[in-house]
Amino acid sequence: MESCNCIEPQWPPDDLLMKYQYISDFFIALAYFSIPLELIYFVKKSAVFPYRWVLVQFGAFIVLCGATHLINLWTFTVHSRTVASVMTTAKVLTAAVSCITALMLVHIIPDLLSVKTRELFLKNKAAELDREMGLIRTQEETGRHVRMLTHEIRSTLDRHTILKTTLVELGRTLALEECALWMPTRTGLELQLSYTLRQQNPVGYTVPIHHPVINQVFSSNRAVKISPNCPVARLRPARKYMPGEVVAVRVPLLHLSNFHINDWPELSTKRYALMVLMLPSDSARQWHVHELELVEVVADQVAVALSHAAILEESMRARDLLMEQNVALDLARREAETAIRARNDFLAVMNHEMRTPMHAIIALSSLLQETELTPEQRLMVETILKSSNLLATLINDVLDLSRLEDGSLQLDLGTFNLYAVFREVLNLIKPIASVKKLHVSLNLAPDLPEYAVGDEKRLMQTILNIVGNAVKFSKEGSISIRAFVAKLDTLRDSKAPEFLPVLSDNHFYLRVQVKDSGSGINPLDIPKLFTKFAQNQSTGTRNSGGSGLGLAICKRFVNLMEGHIWIESEGLGKGCTAILIVKLGIPERVNESKLPYMPKMPANHGQTAFPGLKVLVMDENGVSRMVTKGLLLHLGCNVTMVGSSDECLRLVSHEHKVVFMDICVPGIDSYGITIRIHEKFTKRHERPLLVALTGNTDKVTKENCMRAGMDGLILKPVSLDKMRSVLTDLLEHRVFFEAI
Amino acid sequence: MDLVHLQRQLVDYRTSLYHEGFLDEQFTQLQSLQDENNPDFVVEVVSLFFEDSERLLNELSKALEQQIIDFKRMDAQVHQLKGSSSSIGAHRVQKLCIVFRNYCEAQNVEGCLKCLQQVKHEYGIIKTKLESMFQLEQQILNAGGSIPV
Numbered sequence: 001m002e003s004c005n006c007i008e009p010q011w012p013p014d015d016l017l018m019k020y021q022y023i024s025d026f027f028i029a030l031a032y033f034s035i036p037l038e039l040i041y042f043v044k045k046s047a048v049f050p051y052r053w054v055l056v057q058f059g060a061f062i063v064l065c066g067a068t069h070l071i072n073l074w075t076f077t078v079h080s081r082t083v084a085s086v087m088t089t090a091k092v093l094t095a096a097v098s099c100i101t102a103l104m105l106v107h108i109i110p111d112l113l114s115v116k117t118r119e120l121f122l123k124n125k126a127a128e129l130d131r132e133m134g135l136i137r138t139q140e141e142t143g144r145h146v147r148m149l150t151h152e153i154r155s156t157l158d159r160h161t162i163l164k165t166t167l168v169e170l171g172r173t174l175a176l177e178e179c180a181l182w183m184p185t186r187t188g189l190e191l192q193l194s195y196t197l198r199q200q201n202p203v204g205y206t207v208p209i210h211h212p213v214i215n216q217v218f219s220s221n222r223a224v225k226i227s228p229n230c231p232v233a234r235l236r237p238a239r240k241y242m243p244g245e246v247v248a249v250r251v252p253l254l255h256l257s258n259f260h261i262n263d264w265p266e267l268s269t270k271r272y273a274l275m276v277l278m279l280p281s282d283s284a285r286q287w288h289v290h291e292l293e294l295v296e297v298v299a300d301q302v303a304v305a306l307s308h309a310a311i312l313e314e315s316m317r318a319r320d321l322l323m324e325q326n327v328a329l330d331l332a333r334r335e336a337e338t339a340i341r342a343r344n345d346f347l348a349v350m351n352h353e354m355r356t357p358m359h360a361i362i363a364l365s366s367l368l369q370e371t372e373l374t375p376e377q378r379l380m381v382e383t384i385l386k387s388s389n390l391l392a393t394l395i396n397d398v399l400d401l402s403r404l405e406d407g408s409l410q411l412d413l414g415t416f417n418l419y420a421v422f423r424e425v426l427n428l429i430k431p432i433a434s435v436k437k438l439h440v441s442l443n444l445a446p447d448l449p450e451y452a453v454g455d456e457k458r459l460m461q462t463i464l465n466i467v468g469n470a471v472k473f474s475k476e477g478s479i480s481i482r483a484f485v486a487k488l489d490t491l492r493d494s495k496a497p498e499f500l501p502v503l504s505d506n507h508f509y510l511r512v513q514v515k516d517s518g519s520g521i522n523p524l525d526i527p528k529l530f531t532k533f534a535q536n537q538s539t540g541t542r543n544s545g546g547s548g549l550g551l552a553i554c555k556r557f558v559n560l561m562e563g564h565i566w567i568e569s570e571g572l573g574k575g576c577t578a579i580l581i582v583k584l585g586i587p588e589r590v591n592e593s594k595l596p597y598m599p600k601m602p603a604n605h606g607q608t609a610f611p612g613l614k615v616l617v618m619d620e621n622g623v624s625r626m627v628t629k630g631l632l633l634h635l636g637c638n639v640t641m642v643g644s645s646d647e648c649l650r651l652v653s654h655e656h657k658v659v660f661m662d663i664c665v666p667g668i669d670s671y672g673i674t675i676r677i678h679e680k681f682t683k684r685h686e687r688p689l690l691v692a693l694t695g696n697t698d699k700v701t702k703e704n705c706m707r708a709g710m711d712g713l714i715l716k717p718v719s720l721d722k723m724r725s726v727l728t729d730l731l732e733h734r735v736f737f738e739a740i
Numbered sequence: 741m742d743l744v745h746l747q748r749q750l751v752d753y754r755t756s757l758y759h760e761g762f763l764d765e766q767f768t769q770l771q772s773l774q775d776e777n778n779p780d781f782v783v784e785v786v787s788l789f790f791e792d793s794e795r796l797l798n799e800l801s802k803a804l805e806q807q808i809i810d811f812k813r814m815d816a817q818v819h820q821l822k823g824s825s826s827s828i829g830a831h832r833v834q835k836l837c838i839v840f841r842n843y844c845e846a847q848n849v850e851g852c853l854k855c856l857q858q859v860k861h862e863y864g865i866i867k868t869k870l871e872s873m874f875q876l877e878q879q880i881l882n883a884g885g886s887i888p889v
Contacts, residue, residue: 427885431744442884623789623824630773630781662823695826716826719769 006078022076025069032066054108061101064094142290145173150301159309163195166302170277171197174291177244177281178235181251182274184209191274196235207231213248218272223249223292223299232276244279245287249295251275252303275299347402354395361388401553411560415587416456418510419444422483425464433471438479440471445484449508453585454561462554462565466514466578469550474518477575486511486581506586509563515577521569529567530555558582610727613637614655616688618648618673619662624716628660628693631723645673652677654686658730663692663705671708678709689730693718702737712736743885750876751888757873762866766829771889786870789828793863796821800856804849814852815844821859832862 036059043055071087149169153162167179178198182191185206191214193205207214213230226233228243250272277295279285365385373381426442433440463481470479486509521529530551558565561582569576615637619625625641632639640656642648652659659677663670674690681687691712692705705713714726715738730736757763774781796817803814822837836859843851877887 423884423886427743430884431742434742621792621820621823621827623785623792624827626785626788627770627773627827630770630778630785633778634773634775695823719765720772 006080018076022073025072029066029070029073032062032069036062051108054104057097057101057104061094061097064090064097068094138288138290142294145169146294146297146301149173149298153298153301153305154308157309157312159306159313162302162305162309166275166298167195167197170295170298174277174279174294176277176279178276178278180232180235180276182207182232182276184253184271184273188271191232193235194273214274217248217274218250221250221296223247223287223295225287226276228278232274233278235276235278243281244283244285246276246278247287247292247295248274248276249299251299251306253306275302343402347399350395351399355392358388358392358395362392397550397553401556411455411458413453413455413585415451415453417450418448418452418483418584419450421456421460421463422481425460425467426481428464429467429471432468433479436471436475438471438474438477440467440479441481443480443482445482447485448483448510449485449586451587452508452510453587454582455557458557459561459582459584462557462580462582463512463514465550465554466512466565466580470514470516470518470576470578474516474575477517479514479516482513482515484511485509506588507583508586510582510584512580513577514580515575517575520572520574521567521576522572523569526567526569530565554580610731611636613657613727613731614640616640616642616648616652616656616659618642618645618659619693620644621662624662628662628718631718631720632660634720635724635727637727645670648673649676649680652680652688654681654688656688658689658691658727660691660693663694663701671704674708674710689734691726691730691736706737712738714738743880743883746876746880746883747885747888750873750880753873753876757869761831762869764829764831766826768829770829783874786828786874789824789830790867792824793821793833796824797856797860797863804853804856809847809849809852811844811847815841818844830863830866833859833866836862 039055039059043052068087068090071083071090074083075087149166152165152169156162156165163181167181170176171179176197178196180193180197181195183194184190185192189209190206191209193207211231213226214232217224217226224247226246226248228234228246230246230248232248233246251274253271253273275295279287362385365381365388368381369378369385422442422444426440430440467479467481555565558580561584563580563582565578565580567576567578613636615632617625617628617632617639619628619641620643622643625643629639629641640651642651648659648661661670661673670692677687677690689711690709691714692701692710693714693716694701695716702713712726712730712735714722714736718726726736726738754763758767770782770785800814800817800821803810803817818837818840822834822841825831825833825837836855840852840855840859843855880887
């Protein structure tokens with residue numbers, strides 16, 4: 001026997017089992033070869049697969065496994081050693097690669113698994129985002145609806161339109177079956193069905209407001225689902241089918257008074273309306289959250305729109321009212337103007353037409369008074385004059401009063417003698433007072449300035465009026481007039497809280513108090529005293545005359561003089577005191593009051609034509625000298641008197657401008673004096689003017705005077721005016737010879 | 741007495757003096773010279789006139805009693821009296837003085853004497869009248885009134 005290197009298999013080759021193994025190996029090899037091919041094909045197709053080298057490894061493993069199984073086919077029969085070694089190599093390689101692959105798979109598989117997890121995660125995320133997208137879309141949809149609704153609601157300011165539009169739009173947006181609005185009644189105890197969507201004219205169907213469901217809805221600002229059996233929800237006739245879900249929401253009704261800037265978001269109002277929304281029956285629709293939100297938002301907007309509409313209504317109403325009032329005021333103003341014009345015309349006419357005859361009456365009566373009259377006639381004329389004076393005064397008073405009221409009266413300010421005013425009043429009142437046997441006394445305070453700046457005429461009128469009243473209303477007793485400068489404390493304690501005196505340097509307040517012991521006045525009547533035309537009837541003196549205007553005018557004058565006037569009385573029969581305070585100015589240059597009759601330099605008032613003109617008067621006759629001196633003093637000259645020619649020559653100086661010489665005295669050589677004076681003063685401008693005073697009316701005297709060198713001649717008697725004009729002429733022309 | 745009554749009386753009195761020729765407008769002039777600076781001007785001037793006149797009248801009387809009458813001097817004195825009275829406005833006195841002077845120039849003693857008597861008489865009257873007028877004025881002033889012009 002030969003020994004071959006062939007390897008014999010364990011089993012005989014013809015065994016059935018061997019056959020099956022042979023076939024299986026064949027197919028395995030086939031499969032093993034085709035799998036990598038498929039793998040390669042699919043990998044080539046996909047671009048993403050990251051583990052190529054893994055595939056290569058895997059492919060190699062599979063190929064080798066296939067090769068192994070393929071080579072196995074040859075081992076079923078007797079095969080040579082080469083085949084066996086190839087088989088062994090293949091198996092060894094396969095083993096190596098398999099182990100490597102196995103080891104690698106440990107690393108790969110977790111990665112592959114994680115890829116899967118990530119994929120799952122992403123899918124979940126996508127689903128979530130989808131859901132959220134859906135939500136957002138719904139919300140946006142809702143928002144759009146709300147905006148549109150709001151726009152619709154707010155595009156009108158009419159209440160009804162707003163509410164109607166709301167219901168319509170809501171109905172449309174949410175596809176409601178029915179939508180209704182319940183408004184609270186005036187009493188606030190019931191809700192009345194005001195608007196509905198489907199029914200055109202809702203019957204005035206009311207529901208009491210204190211229903212638990214309604215309270216529940218009102219207490220929250222959310223939309224609340226309510227039962228369809230609730231009284232507010234029974235809007236449709238009963239159906240056989242299931243009614244749809246009903247939701248109710250409160251609508252706050254804001255009033256104008258609710259708009260406080262600080263708590264605007266809070267609805268402090270108690271009044272709500274109820275909006276009820278019903279989904280279609282028989283549908284399985286439910287109220288979604290976003291729909292509820294839509295309803296809430298709409299309810300808020302409606303509230304705002306309603307309040308705007310209310311405000312607008314209010315302001316329109318107010319504007320209409322104002323316009324009406326304006327028209328009425330305009331009319332009233334025009335009427336008043338017409339009335340004033342009519343009154344002014346009347347006054348002007350009255351003023352002129354009534355004054356003219358008055359004037360005639362007064363003038364002619366006074367002229368009549370001057371003529372020869374019997375006592376009875378004189379009495380009659382006097383009465384006529386008095387009455388017409390009264391009437392003239394009345395006319396003046398009324399005119400004054402109307403001018404005072406217009407404000408067109410202005411004070412005539414001037415410097416005047418205050419003492420003289422009081423003396424004059426006293427003079428005027430004494431006759432009447434003595435007829436009534438009343439004693440009038442005047443007391444002027446020593447610190448009262450003699451001169452003051454103010455309206456003399458009106459002040460006198462006022463004081464006279466008050467004193468006149470005192471006399472008029474006193475039947476017996478005495479009247480005392482006191483005048484003094486009011487000090488600050490006396491000003492303040494006057495019973496006039498609104499009278500605020502202001503002291504200043506060039507003003508003082510004159511206070512005059514007139515106290516009488518007459519019939520007095522009831523303190524209650526005192527405020528009426530100063531009103532126009534109000535007579536105090538209770539005294540019963542109807543024949544007291546006067547129009548009742550006097551005190552009213554006085555008060556106005558006093559007011560113009562920035563003062564105050566009032567009357568105090570303790571009661572009827574206790575007399576009364578009238579107190580008057582006026583503001584007077586202090587004249588700047590206090591004029592010297594009574595100067596003694598001294599031939600010093602007196603400040604003459606008014607008639608000062610030749611202030612300080614130095615003149616010399618020579619006259620032997622004392623009396624006529626005195627008269628001439630008085631004349632010249634009155635004209636303001638500085639007069640030196642001499643009684644003889646020697647004295648004259650001695651005293652004459654260049655300061656004297658004029659020398660008056662009485663030449664009709666025999667024994668005085670006036671011409672001689674003239675010559676001597678000429679000699680004394682050589683220069684012409686130094687020499688005083690020489691004027692002769694004479695009673696001789698012959699031409700000889702005149703010629704003599706002229707020849708002697710006199711500058712002038714005046715005939716005696718010399719009146720004041722003549723002296724004034726002579727001096728004027730003389731000083732201007734330096735010569736004056738009276739025509740004889 | 742009533743103030744108004746007094747004033748009326750004064751005015752009437754004065755008017756009568758003018759009417760009857762006792763005073764002329766010179767007196768009015770005098771009154772117009774009286775103002776608050778010279779409140780007693782008239783009274784003073786009139787008083788001076790009284791003094792002067794009395795003195796002159798005495799001297800005239802004495803002169804006419806003399807044996808030898810100095811007409812010239814008398815003339816001068818009468819001239820003075822005339823001047824004074826005309827300054828006052830004592831109209832009648834003044835007129836008489838003119839007549840007196842004529843007699844003096846004519847050196848008519850009887851005429852002078854007669855005239856002197858007349859002058860004295862007139863002077864007496866005017867003096868009384870002026871004095872009573874001043875009294876009235878004083879009364880008015882005392883009663884608190886003012887002198888009407």
